[in-house]
Amino acid sequence: xxxxxxxxxxxxxxxxxxxxxxxxxxxxxxxxxxxxxxxxxxxxxxxxxxxxxxxxxxxxxxxxxxxxxxxxxxxxxxxxxxxxxxxxxxxxxxxxxxxxxxxxxxxxxxxxxxxxxxxxxxxxxxxxxxxxxxxxxxxxxxxxxxxxxxxxxxxxxxxxxxxxxxxxxxxxxxxxxxxxxxxxxxxxxxxxxxxxxxxxxxxxxxxxxxxxxxxxxxxxxxxxxxxxxxxxxxxxxxxxxxxxxxxxxxxxxxxxxxxxxxxxxxxxxxxxxxxxxxxxxxxxxxxxxxxxxxxxxxxxxxx
Ligand SMILES: CCCCCCC/C=C/C(=O)SCCNC(=O)CCNC(=O)[C@H](O)C(C)(C)COP(=O)(O)OP(=O)(O)OC[C@H]1O[C@@H](n2cnc3c(N)ncnc32)[C@H](O)[C@@H]1OP(=O)(O)O
Numbered sequence: 484x485x486x487x488x489x490x491x492x493x494x495x496x497x498x499x500x501x502x503x504x505x506x507x508x509x510x511x512x513x514x515x516x517x518x519x520x521x522x523x524x525x526x527x528x529x530x531x532x533x534x535x536x537x538x539x540x541x542x543x544x545x546x547x548x549x550x551x552x553x554x555x556x557x558x559x560x561x562x563x564x565x566x567x568x569x570x571x572x573x574x575x576x577x578x579x580x581x582x583x584x585x586x587x588x589x590x591x592x593x594x595x596x597x598x599x600x601x602x603x604x605x606x607x608x609x610x611x612x613x614x615x616x617x618x619x620x621x622x623x624x625x626x627x628x629x630x631x632x633x634x635x636x637x638x639x640x641x642x643x644x645x646x647x648x649x650x651x652x653x654x655x656x657x658x659x660x661x662x663x664x665x666x667x668x669x670x671x672x673x674x675x676x677x678x679x680x681x682x683x684x685x686x687x688x689x690x691x692x693x694x695x696x697x698x699x700x701x702x703x704x705x706x707x708x709x710x711x712x713x714x715x716x717x718x719x720x721x722x723x724x725x726x727x728x729x730x731x732x733x734x735x736x737x738x739x740x741x742x743x744x745x746x747x748x749x750x751x752x753x754x755x756x757x758x759x760x761x762x763x764x765x766x767x768x769x770x771x772x773x774x775x776x777x778x779x780x781x782x783x784x785x786x
Pocket of ligand 1: 550551553586587589590591592593594595633635636637638661662665667668669670673760761764765778781782783784
């Protein structure tokens, strides 16, 4: 797809050599835990562990950025690289996205990347966030989110970009776009993704209230597709993947593109304006104060 190649080019332009070199095993593979044939050889990077199974054409991609998989610039970059690597390997048809950190799928944007940072860094960071959303939302692969922990804000962006979502039935694992509770707002392309998933009225209410839905409510509003016991999340995600892979790839990919291209194009048409809007908004003194206070509150919670 022309769009995909455009996104691919942007991803390459985004990468900085050191992000590739720092502690990554990109390109190197290591035997997966428990051995297995060469289809089970793991690869990835410092913050993203990829467990590919060539026999099934399915890879499990684990976010591994403790303690809460906060979306640092490095994690965003490594996620895009790992996904691109799987998309370019025609062995693979589907990816299950999950967390290697206990209790948390992804805590959303790494607030230290936008608190007290200069506008140039905030711009670079936001471009990486846009890139990850474009890469996942338009992926030719089947993406299943196996949500095995809390999934607020930016974590919910990743889950929403997938084709379907399986959530562990733990009341502590809440999911939603809670940006307003931090004094910030979701960008239009995230609003659009929410509306495409749970409808306009539910999105309008949930976005304004910054709702974080416990599993039963997330299922009821349509934010997730299945809620299962925690020890069944991965197996259920695999079963769901099998259901999607039963459909011929080409027809499914064309249909996915038909459904999602208009939403993605809206960002692609105004990507620079979106970046400038993000930078001017988060760099405001009032927003910086609000984010710092929120981070402080998080840090004090442990005390
Ligand atoms: C135009 C503007 C557009 C704005 C962008 C809109 C799109 C996206 C926005 C976002 O994603 S903003 C971030 C929203 N995220 C949250 O509100 C989640 C905050 N975190 C939590 O609720 C909890 O940490 C948790 C995820 C439920 C996990 O709780 P747990 O008790 O297991 O861990 P904690 O003790 O709370 O945290 C451990 C450690 O990690 C730090 N931390 C947590 N979340 C973040 C984060 N998002 N960014 C940076 N750091 C985070 C937390 O402060 C603790 O740090 P230490 O005390 O160990 O230093």
